[in-house]
Amino acid sequence: MVNKDYIFNAKFNAFTGKNGIGKTNMLDAIFYLCTGKSYFNSNDVQLIHNEDPYFLLKASFIKDSLPGDEILCALVRGRKKVIKKNNIPYERIVDHYGEYPAIMIAPNDLELLMGGSEERRKWMDATIAMYDRQYLYHLMRYDKALQQRNAELKNMFQENRNNKEVLEIYNQILIPLAQAIFEKRKEFIAEFIPVFLALYKEISGKEEPVGISYVSQLQDHPMAYLLENKFRQDLIMQRTSNGTHKDDLDFSIFSNPIKKYGSQGQQKSFIFSLKLAQYKYSISKVAVAPILLLDDVCERLDESRLRNLMRILAQQEFGQIFISDTSSERILNTIPFEGEKVNIFELSEH
Amino acid sequence: MNSKIVEGAVAQFSKLPGIGKKTALRLVLHLLKVDEQNVYDFSKALLKLKTDLHFCSVCHNISDETICSICKDTGRNHEMVCIVEDLRDVIAIENTNQFRGVYHVLGGLISPVDGIGPEDLNIESLFVRFQRNEIKELIFALAATMEGDTTTFYITRRLNGSDIKASTIARGISVGGELEYADEITLGRSILGRVPYKL
Ligand SMILES: [Zn+2]
Numbered sequence: 145m146v147n148k149d150y151i152f153n154a155k156f157n158a159f160t161g162k163n164g165i166g167k168t169n170m171l172d173a174i175f176y177l178c179t180g181k182s183y184f185n186s187n188d189v190q191l192i193h194n195e196d197p198y199f200l201l202k203a204s205f206i207k208d209s210l211p212g213d214e215i216l217c218a219l220v221r222g223r224k225k226v227i228k229k230n231n232i233p234y235e236r237i238v239d240h241y242g243e244y245p246a247i248m249i250a251p252n253d254l255e256l257l258m259g260g261s262e263e264r265r266k267w268m269d270a271t272i273a274m275y276d277r278q279y280l281y282h283l284m285r286y287d288k289a290l291q292q293r294n295a296e297l298k299n300m301f302q303e304n305r306n307n308k309e310v311l312e313i314y315n316q317i318l319i320p321l322a323q324a325i326f327e328k329r330k331e332f333i334a335e336f337i338p339v340f341l342a343l344y345k346e347i348s349g350k351e352e353p354v355g356i357s358y359v360s361q362l363q364d365h366p367m368a369y370l371l372e373n374k375f376r377q378d379l380i381m382q383r384t385s386n387g388t389h390k391d392d393l394d395f396s397i398f399s400n401p402i403k404k405y406g407s408q409g410q411q412k413s414f415i416f417s418l419k420l421a422q423y424k425y426s427i428s429k430v431a432v433a434p435i436l437l438l439d440d441v442c443e444r445l446d447e448s449r450l451r452n453l454m455r456i457l458a459q460q461e462f463g464q465i466f467i468s469d470t471s472s473e474r475i476l477n478t479i480p481f482e483g484e485k486v487n488i489f490e491l492s493e494h
Numbered sequence: 495m496n497s498k499i500v501e502g503a504v505a506q507f508s509k510l511p512g513i514g515k516k517t518a519l520r521l522v523l524h525l526l527k528v529d530e531q532n533v534y535d536f537s538k539a540l541l542k543l544k545t546d547l548h549f550c551s552v553c554h555n556i557s558d559e560t561i562c563s564i565c566k567d568t569g570r571n572h573e574m575v576c577i578v579e580d581l582r583d584v585i586a587i588e589n590t591n592q593f594r595g596v597y598h599v600l601g602g603l604i605s606p607v608d609g610i611g612p613e614d615l616n617i618e619s620l621f622v623r624f625q626r627n628e629i630k631e632l633i634f635a636l637a638a639t640m641e642g643d644t645t646t647f648y649i650t651r652r653l654n655g656s657d658i659k660a661s662t663i664a665r666g667i668s669v670g671g672e673l674e675y676a677d678e679i680t681l682g683r684s685i686l687g688r689v690p691y692k693l
Binding site: 285288289291292293295296298299309310313314316317 | 604605606607609611612640643644647648651
């Protein structure tokens with residue numbers, strides 16, 4: 145087994161080394177300690193190195209220069225994962241989420257533009273849940289009720305049953321949850337857009353009209369109406385066709401979908417602006433500035449965009465930053481940070 | 495293994511929840527060492543579970559006779575009925591010594607995902623008790639989960655418009671909402687500090 149310890153700089157840290165040396169893993173380990181899950185892989189077992197029996201992550205957080213919590217995350221093969229705060233295990237892992245907010249910016253973020261609506265809902269939910277625990281519980285309850293409602297539709301269809309008594313209960317559970325989720329997402333997007341627009345201008349250095357709009361079936365009808373009105377259709381499909389689980393975000397440039405009409409450069413600017421705006425927005429909502437993790441950004445941005453990005457990161461409001469890159473020199477040449485504010489960790493084979 | 499008989503016994507033991515092959519073998523080896531009478535008593539006790547044990551015809555609690563000792567107890571308040579998922583909850587609540595009413599054991603919770611509907615549970619017999627005007631107050635002591643909520647919801651909806659008093663035990667009683675794991679003091683306090691449920 146491999147065992148490593150690090151002491152980080154309060155402002156800026158870089159992991160450097162050749163590809164495949166484990167730079168991304170380092171960032172993901174920090175993300176895991178902050179949020180209780182991997183940014184890249186939802187299958188925890190696959191995070192255990194080779195044939196090792198377990199993985200263990202431990203961090204001592206520091207808040208306002210004072211010792212904060214000690215967080216431990218561990219997974220032994222064949223067992224349930226454990227997260228402990230100051231040696232006390234969480235009863236529900238999900239309760240760790242939001243304790244130490246972290247935002248990762250990584251190459252696969254492009255999926256937010258290119259992928260299906262689920263990616264965008266997940267992103268929106270992760271952002272809101274970071275500062276609103278209630279919202280997270282609502283989402284989890286909604287998912288559970290939705291699964292049960294879909295199963296009930298299936299049972300009704302297969303048994304050729306007309307009795308809606310049980311289905312009606314799930315409707316009653318889903319209706320207020322859907323309305324609450326809808327209101328929260330609407331409120332979030334309205335507050336988020338101005339932050340995003342300002343950053344897009346700063347990163348791209350251009351005055352291109354970009355936009356984000358929230359799309360939900362609940363904009364036209366309340367959840368109660370949707371469930372009632374689509375019942376026949378739902379019964380035949382054996383699943384719930386309407387609700388906040390179908391919400392989406394429209395990303396546009398010059399009023400056209402950026403996925404189709406944006407140049408590669410515009411798409412990159414869009415994604416970086418979106419993630420940095422997520423960061424800036426979160427600062428206004430949480431007590432501690434989130435930890436920012438930047439995976440392989442230097443390779444992905446042209447020089448002018450990279451310099452714009454670094455200038456933004458140097459602003460006071462940005463908290464602790466971790467970055468990965470193949471070249472230590474490039475890091476030193478592009479970052480606008482003073483020497484004592486930078487730690488570079490050159491990763492090697494052992 | 496070179497004995498089909500031992501192998502067969504190990505296979506039977508390892509069918510039990512929480513018993514792996516290793517533990518099963520240990521138990522079988524232990525039984526080989528004890529007196530024949532002991533093993534005979536052990537197997538007889540097991541058989542009796544199936545041949546002599548009844549489920550109470552009133553509350554569905556386990557019972558040696560048609561009606562269980564709790565339902566027979568005239569010292570208890572038969573107008574106050576605590577609705578629970580299964581036998582383990584009855585045991586947990588009885589251990590608190592805080593509850594002097596009677597029970598109704600549903601035998602599960604509504605969960606379409608697991609193929610369990612109201613007709614699979616002891617719900618109709620509850621309404622029979624209710625129609626006979628035997629019940630004045632219901633206490634729902636079901637798990638604080640979606641399934642528990644759904645079941646409470648289902649039963650209370652059908653009681654709509656009646657003058658039955660309904661309440662749920664104070665929530666957040668334990669890890670994951672499982673009643674069985676709540677320690678006795680917390681559970682006793684929950685039974686006393688109930689939250690009224692609006693019908
Ligand atoms: Zn009984």
